[in-house]
Amino acid sequence: MRYVALLPLLLLCACYVDPYTHAPAAAPTDWYQAGWNDAMSGHPIRSNLVIAHMHNDENVDREEWLKGYAEGQQRICDPQLLLLLGQSGKSFPASCETLPDVSKRRTQWEKGNHEEFQRSFLR
Template identity: 60%
Template sequence: MRRACLVMLVLTLSGCYLDPYAPAPKPGPTDWYQAGWDDAMAGDPIRSDLVLAHVHNDDEVDRQEWLRGYAKGQQRICDPDFLKVQGSAGKSFPQSCEKLPDTEALRATWQTATDAGIKASRLN
């Protein structure tokens, strides 16, 4: 009886074995619009197709969709009101806002909010 229990235990545990060299399962196709939105909202700069393929683990980059999503995310994160919140929270100025025509004004808005946030934290 004891031997049968031991055999059952070994068989049960061996069924849970995971081969560390097995390839990772491939996820579904990348939503390039969402990937662009996420990259802009993370403050990432515009990337090359090679970098996008590597970061998102998908060799079939749809650059146009990624750029559309990036532009929408950039509109959101580079909004002056959003930058005020980011600055007062101590977040860094997003790189996704660096190439816009009004970058200096946006950076000034962010810097003012950052300074006010630092001052408020010192008073507390």
């Protein structure tokens, strides 16, 4: 009779599944996409140490990351997009700071920011 009292405990223990047993293996980092994402998020160029830490991967492919960063930088630093970012109240992306014509791009962003300020002030 006393073994019957242990039966529910035995059944509960048998149903336990270790959550780490079936964990999927980590996929290799897409360094091009990581660079593109950093640029599009407005981040400045990062060191390999920071990139490795952020992606939990010591094998940084700097060349691929820089290619992706350059593509993302061209997209987010497009003058028309900067105008829209300024109009929406977003800050000027730090990823645009290293471009040679940053003053023209910042002027475009400031124009959008000023337009939005005037619109919100007149409401």
